[in-house]
Amino acid sequence: MNAHPRPRVLLSTGTEARTRGLFREDSLTGRNYSQAVAAAGGLPMMVAVLDPALAGSYVETADALLLTGGVDVDPQRYGAPPSPSLGAVDERRDAFELALYRAFRGAGKPILGVCRGHQLINVAEGGTLHQHVPAVEGAWQHEQRDIRGAPIHEVSLTPGSALAAALGAERVRVNSYHHQAIDRLGQGLTAVAHASDGLIEAVEGRSGAFLLGVQWHPEMAFRDFPEQRAPFDLLVNAARRHAEAGRLLHSPA
Ligand code: MN
16 A cells, blocks of 8 residues: 555536537536646545535545635525626535535545635635625726736735745735635634735635635646645645544554
């Protein structure tokens, strides 16, 4: 047996109806998420949107969870009516990802959320979202036109946060492909990166296992901007520590 197996990272996906060929729905997310996890030393595994009742079984098969980007979280989840600018929502994806979040959090396993995943973490922790950033007073453009993932704006990092420590900096430039953002912060979270227009760009858990959400897309940038591998390194390293602690606990004396 491999003494240092790669930590297994479960990746959530979106669902898209095919418009040609076989009549079916496809489960998909960017291959770059899997490539970033693999580059950080993890073993990526993608899962379709399924019955939330399966979340408890998935938590036993993986060491960490990566909540990927995608459509808007249904504002019903945080008690708000739909804004005229709300994008597409996926109630089944919300339900499955929230169940995965609670299962992994409950088991003390590390979680990383990217873009929608960052917003979903905030909703899971009782927070709310701005449904349309262009409607927020003073907000910058956060939906950059360039689609290749290069940084477009700066964020200030909170000293002492895991993200700031991993990046070894107080500021980092990030890309920006979001029309929603965190409004009221969830109870269990600390904001650890801000744009200077006031938007929250990253959150960490106040206690318990490693928990990080980033509003930008490091999976699009980590090849050209190596510091952007940091969120994946943090996730995989936390997963390795958790898995090794579990093995020590269960190994025969
Ligand atoms: Mn942004």
